[in-house]
Amino acid sequence: MQVLRRPSSSGSRLRAFGAALATTFGLMAALSPTPAMAAPAGACLTGTLAYDHLDAEAGTAKPLRTQVARNANWELWGRTSGSTTRLASGITGASDGRFSACANGSLTEAYVRFRSSSTAMWRVIKAADNTAEYTFDSAHRTNVAGTVNLGTVKVPASLQRAWKVVDTLNLLYWKRANPSSSCWTARQANGRCDEITFVWDPRVADGGYWDYPGTNYVFLGATMPDSKHLVLHEAGHWLQWQLYGRAFPEVTGCNPHYIERSSSTSCAWTEGFADAVAAYALGDYRYVYDNGYSYSFVNDAATPGWDRGDTVQGRVGSSLLDLWASNGPDGGNWDKTIALMTRQFSQNFREYFTVDRPAAGLPVTGAAKQILAGHTIDY
Ligand SMILES: [Zn+2]
Structure with a gap:
């Protein structure tokens, strides 16, 4: 369909073209933001952070859904006397979006401030030249002693997309397959993690790219x-750059690029990888645009309208997803590819498959070779 084909912008911007379950324990255990103070005879504001969102993954009708905001930063502000100060901070629950913000003693006034970020691992800011996060405050309560349950605290409608980005990035973080630190990749050690930054401005329509080699931020337009696929695709570009130790393939011939059309080996590799990251994180086999249109990655030699070979991002992305599939030759997940990428830079899919996979002990014959052949890639 025509609507599925949109040209990308100029320059080196890498745009999205093309649908999780995870352990809910990892982030809470692995990251240690300032813990809420234990509060014997203290004051606590508790509740659940949630946001409404237009669900493109559900189709072009984009029905309004409600979702808890997981691993999102909160701060307890309040005063016993004098001025209001920040008393504690933490993150919402990794499965239920709950918060329990406590201080010692009783408070004459207290409220919870929510920020569009998760620990120091990812954040949504207002603009490239205004790195402030979005924030909003819960209702203020006075004379707080013991536990006061605020119930479900909803993100204001004008800001809900910022928290959707924050919540959606959990899906990738939980699957990052880095056993050595809480950082995004094994390239970094705890306490020295790089943070992924998304810029989202509801007044700006343009976006949908990872700004490399400029700010290295992801820019998202209003809607x-x-x-989620778009968010995770762009995060996928950033992740590849991180896996390569802040290096990225030299990309040519990528403007525009389409899932089913020939571009270049470097474009198909980087865009196919980003498409595969989003689908892998979401546990599906498609790309979904922000208008709700969905494009399937199912393809073979006879699929109408699809060009052939490793210059086609959809051929590369589907090959990766099949290699990583639960019944696939790589052991049922992408973990060995992630580990490989932290050691071996691949300029294109051919190098990844024919040079770097064998070096990492990953199969390139049998089922692996058949997968590529099924998607018209023959090495
Ligand atoms: Zn892209």
Whole structure:
């Protein structure tokens, strides 16, 4: 369909073209933001952070759904006397979005401030030249002693897309397959993690790219967070750059690029990888645009309208997803590819498959070779 084909912008911007369950224990255990103070005879504001969102993954009708905001930063502000100060901070629950913000003693006034970020691992900011996160405050309560349950605290409608980005990035973080630190990749050690930054401005329509080699931020236009695939595709570009130790393939011939059309080996590799990251994180086999249109990655030699070979991002992305599939030759997940990428830079899919996979002990014959052949890639 025509609507599925949109040209990308100029320059080196890498745009999205093309649908999780995870352990809910990892982030809470692995990251240690300032813990809420234990509060014997203290004051606590508790509740659940939630946001409404337009669900592009559910189709072009984009029905309004409600979702808890997981691993999102909160701060307890309040005063016993004098001025209001920040008393504690933490993150919402990794499965239920709950918070329990406590201080010692009783408080004459207290409220919870929520920030569009998760620990120091990812954040949504207002603009490239205004790195402030979005924030909003819960209702203020006075004379707080013991536990006061605020119930479900909803993100204001004008800001809900920022928290959708924050919540959606959990899906990738939980699958990052880095056994050595809480950082995004094994390239970094605890306490020295790089943070992924998304810029989202509801007044700006343009976006949908990872700004490399400029700010290295992801820029999203007004409605783009409606698609989790779009958010995770752009995060996928950033992740590849991180896996390569802040290096990225030299990309040519990528403007425009389409899932089913020939571009270049470097474009198909980087865009196919990003498409595969999003689908892998979401546990599906498609790309969903922010208008709700969905494009399947199912393809073979006879699929109408699809070009052939490793210059086609959809051929590369589907090959990766099949290699990583639960019944696939790589052991049922992408973990060995992630580990490989932290050691071996691949300029294109051919190098990844024919040079770097064998070096990492990953199969390139048998089922692996058949997968590529099924997607018209023959090495
Ligand atoms: Zn892209």
